[in-house]
Amino acid sequence: MDWLAIFNLALGELISPLTAAYILCAIGLAVHFGFTGLMNFGQAAFAAVGAYGMAIGILTFGLPTAVAILFGMACAVIFALVLGIPTLRLRADYLAIVTIAAAEIFRYLMLTSGFAGVTGGSAGLSAFNEEFRALNPFPDGEYGFGPFTFREEELWMRIVGWSAVVLAALFVMFVMRSPWGRVLRGIREDEDAVRSLGKNVFAYKLQALIIGGVIAALGGMVFVLNLSNVQPASWGTNFTFMIWTVLLLGGAATILGPIVGGMLFFLLLTLTQSIIGGLVDVGVINFLSPPQVGQVRFLIIGLALMALVIFRPQGIFGNKKEMQFNG
Amino acid sequence: MANNISVGAAAPGCKKVDPILVADNVTRQFGGLTAVDVAHLEIPRGQITALIGPNGAGKTTLFNLLTGFDKPNTGTWIYDGKNLAGVPSYKVARLGMVRTFQLTKALSLLTVIDNMRLGAQDQPGENFLRSFLKPLWVKYENQITAKADDLLKRFKLDAKREDYAAALSGGQRKLLEMARALMSDPKLVMLDEPMAGVNPALTQSLLEHIKDLKKNGTTVLFVEHDMHMVRHISDWVVVMAEGKIVAEGPPAVVMKDQAVIDAYLGAHADTDLGTVAIKIVKDKK
Structure with a gap:
C-alpha cells in the first residue's frame, strides 16, 4: 500500500470543488435548520434547481455564464416560493416529509422524457461550461505543491468554488448577527412566542427558505461546473443526507461548522475508501470484493454519524447549550 | 351595587365606562363542544381585570381567540376602536395587545x-x-x-x-416572558396564568410588577387560579364557566357571591389546603 498516495489523495479532497459544493449546500441548510429550525430534507432539490437553471439558461436560452448563474439563483427563489407558501405553515416534522417529496418530484420531472428537449432527460445536460473554462485567467501549467498540485482549469474551478464558500459563509455570518437573524433564531425556539411579539413569522420563514435555497443552488452550480454535466441521478435523497451529515458533523447553528464538517467528511470518505480498498488489494481483508469497498465506507460513515448524534449532538463547533439535533 | 368601572350595576356582560376591548358573540366550537360562547364582554381601560373560572371554562381559548392565535366560529371584537376579527396574531401584537402563555414560552x-x-x-x-x-x-x-x-x-x-x-428557573422564565412582553410598551397586556409555577417569594414581586403596569396606564387582563392574587390586585373580576360569562364585578363583591365561590372556585377557596385537611381530620373525630 502506498500510504503517501493515500494521504495525498485524501488531502486533495479537502479543497476539491466537490467538497466546496457540499459545503455550500450545508451552509444553506444551516440557514434553514440550524438558524430557523426548518426541517428541510429536500436540499438536493435546491442544488438541482440551481444546476439545471444555470445549464438550461446557457444551453436553451443562450445566456452568458454570469447571467445564467443569476438565472439559476432566481429559479431557486421561485422554487422556494412554490415550496414554502403552502408548506411553511406546517409543523417541523411535516415540513420534512413535504420537502423530501418535493425534491423527488423535481428529480423525476428532470428525468422524464417529456421535457428531454430542455432537460436532457435521463442523460442530463453537458457542454454548458465552455464559456466558464474560457473565463479562466490562469495560463496553462501546473500550480501548487504536494497534494495541492492542480492544472490551470482545476485551479480555476477551486478558486471559484471556494470563493463562493467564503462569500456565502461571510454573508450568513453577517445576517445572522443582525436583528433579522435574531428573529430567525427566535422562530427556531418557539414560533408562537415570536408571533406574540409582533413578528410575521411566516414571512421570516419564507425569507430563510429562499436564502438557504439560493446558497444551495450555488452549491449545485459548483457541483455541475466541476463535473461538466448535470444528471438527474445526482440529486437523489442520498445527496440530501450527505449534506445533513456534513452539517451535523460541523455543528448546525454555526458558520464554521459546515465548512470544517464538509472538509472532514470528504477527508474521511476518501481515507476509508483508499485504506479499505488498499487492504483488500493486498489481501489483508479477504471477505470483501473491490466493488464492495465503496459501500462499506458509507456504512462506516453512517455509524460515525450515529455516534456523532448520540455523543456530540452539537457537532464539532456547536455550543451544546445552543444547538443540538433535536428537530 | 354601584362602582366606578361599569355603567350601572355589575352584571355579566355589563357596559363599562371606558372599555379598551369589546367582544360580541364570540363562539368557538371544538367538534361538538362549545368551548367559548361569550355574548358580550367589555374590558375596562387602565384597570386590572382578572378572568377566573374552573378548568375547561374556556379562559385560555378566549385569550387565543382575542389575540388571533385561534379563529372563532362566530364573533367580532373591537380593540381600541379597531375590529380585530380575522387579524393575524402578529398584527394584534403590533397594535399594542401583547400576551403571554400559560406554558411559558421563553x-x-x-x-x-x-x-x-x-x-x-x-x-x-x-x-x-x-x-x-x-x-x-x-x-x-x-x-x-x-x-x-x-x-x-x-x-x-x-x-x-x-x-x-x-x-432560568420556571419562575424566572415567567418573569422573563412578562418583561419581554413589556418591551413594546403594550396598551393591553394579557397574562395567561402569570403565577403558575412561581414560588411564593417571586409571587410578591410579580404582583408589584402588575400593579406598576397599571400605574403606567397599561390595561391588564389576566387568567389566574390563585385567589390571593385575584383578590389583592384586580379591580374587576370576570367569571367564566362552560364557555360563558357567568358573573362580573369588583373582586370583593364577586368573591362573596356564594354561588360563584361554591360552583367555580370550590367550597374551600378561602382556606389553605393544609388547614382543610386538618379540619377534615378534626371533623372525623
Missing part, C-alpha cells in the same frame, strides 16, 4: 438579553434588506438594549443577562 436557546431585544417592535434591522446596513439599526439597537437592561433590573433578572433562557 426562547430557551437565546440569551436573556436577546429574548428581551426580540420583544421590541419596529427594529428596522429586523427587515432582511436593512439588516445589512448596520448604521440603520444600531442606534435603535442600543436604545432597546438600554430599555431591556432597565426592565431586567426591575424584574431582578439583570444577573442572568448573558445566560441562555433555558438556564
Whole structure:
C-alpha cells in the first residue's frame, strides 16, 4: 500500500470543488435548520434547481455564464416560493416529509422524457461550461505543491468554488448577527412566542427558505461546473443526507461548522475508501470484493454519524447549550 | 351595587365606562363542544381585570381567540376602536395587545438579553434588506438594549443577562416572558396564568410588577387560579364557566357571591389546603 498516495489523495479532497459544493449546500441548510429550525430534507432539490437553471439558461436560452448563474439563483427563489407558501405553515416534522417529496418530484420531472428537449432527460445536460473554462485567467501549467498540485482549469474551478464558500459563509455570518437573524433564531425556539411579539413569522420563514435555497443552488452550480454535466441521478435523497451529515458533523447553528464538517467528511470518505480498498488489494481483508469497498465506507460513515448524534449532538463547533439535533 | 368601572350595576356582560376591548358573540366550537360562547364582554381601560373560572371554562381559548392565535366560529371584537376579527396574531401584537402563555414560552436557546431585544417592535434591522446596513439599526439597537437592561433590573433578572433562557428557573422564565412582553410598551397586556409555577417569594414581586403596569396606564387582563392574587390586585373580576360569562364585578363583591365561590372556585377557596385537611381530620373525630 502506498500510504503517501493515500494521504495525498485524501488531502486533495479537502479543497476539491466537490467538497466546496457540499459545503455550500450545508451552509444553506444551516440557514434553514440550524438558524430557523426548518426541517428541510429536500436540499438536493435546491442544488438541482440551481444546476439545471444555470445549464438550461446557457444551453436553451443562450445566456452568458454570469447571467445564467443569476438565472439559476432566481429559479431557486421561485422554487422556494412554490415550496414554502403552502408548506411553511406546517409543523417541523411535516415540513420534512413535504420537502423530501418535493425534491423527488423535481428529480423525476428532470428525468422524464417529456421535457428531454430542455432537460436532457435521463442523460442530463453537458457542454454548458465552455464559456466558464474560457473565463479562466490562469495560463496553462501546473500550480501548487504536494497534494495541492492542480492544472490551470482545476485551479480555476477551486478558486471559484471556494470563493463562493467564503462569500456565502461571510454573508450568513453577517445576517445572522443582525436583528433579522435574531428573529430567525427566535422562530427556531418557539414560533408562537415570536408571533406574540409582533413578528410575521411566516414571512421570516419564507425569507430563510429562499436564502438557504439560493446558497444551495450555488452549491449545485459548483457541483455541475466541476463535473461538466448535470444528471438527474445526482440529486437523489442520498445527496440530501450527505449534506445533513456534513452539517451535523460541523455543528448546525454555526458558520464554521459546515465548512470544517464538509472538509472532514470528504477527508474521511476518501481515507476509508483508499485504506479499505488498499487492504483488500493486498489481501489483508479477504471477505470483501473491490466493488464492495465503496459501500462499506458509507456504512462506516453512517455509524460515525450515529455516534456523532448520540455523543456530540452539537457537532464539532456547536455550543451544546445552543444547538443540538433535536428537530 | 354601584362602582366606578361599569355603567350601572355589575352584571355579566355589563357596559363599562371606558372599555379598551369589546367582544360580541364570540363562539368557538371544538367538534361538538362549545368551548367559548361569550355574548358580550367589555374590558375596562387602565384597570386590572382578572378572568377566573374552573378548568375547561374556556379562559385560555378566549385569550387565543382575542389575540388571533385561534379563529372563532362566530364573533367580532373591537380593540381600541379597531375590529380585530380575522387579524393575524402578529398584527394584534403590533397594535399594542401583547400576551403571554400559560406554558411559558421563553426562547430557551437565546440569551436573556436577546429574548428581551426580540420583544421590541419596529427594529428596522429586523427587515432582511436593512439588516445589512448596520448604521440603520444600531442606534435603535442600543436604545432597546438600554430599555431591556432597565426592565431586567426591575424584574431582578439583570444577573442572568448573558445566560441562555433555558438556564432560568420556571419562575424566572415567567418573569422573563412578562418583561419581554413589556418591551413594546403594550396598551393591553394579557397574562395567561402569570403565577403558575412561581414560588411564593417571586409571587410578591410579580404582583408589584402588575400593579406598576397599571400605574403606567397599561390595561391588564389576566387568567389566574390563585385567589390571593385575584383578590389583592384586580379591580374587576370576570367569571367564566362552560364557555360563558357567568358573573362580573369588583373582586370583593364577586368573591362573596356564594354561588360563584361554591360552583367555580370550590367550597374551600378561602382556606389553605393544609388547614382543610386538618379540619377534615378534626371533623372525623
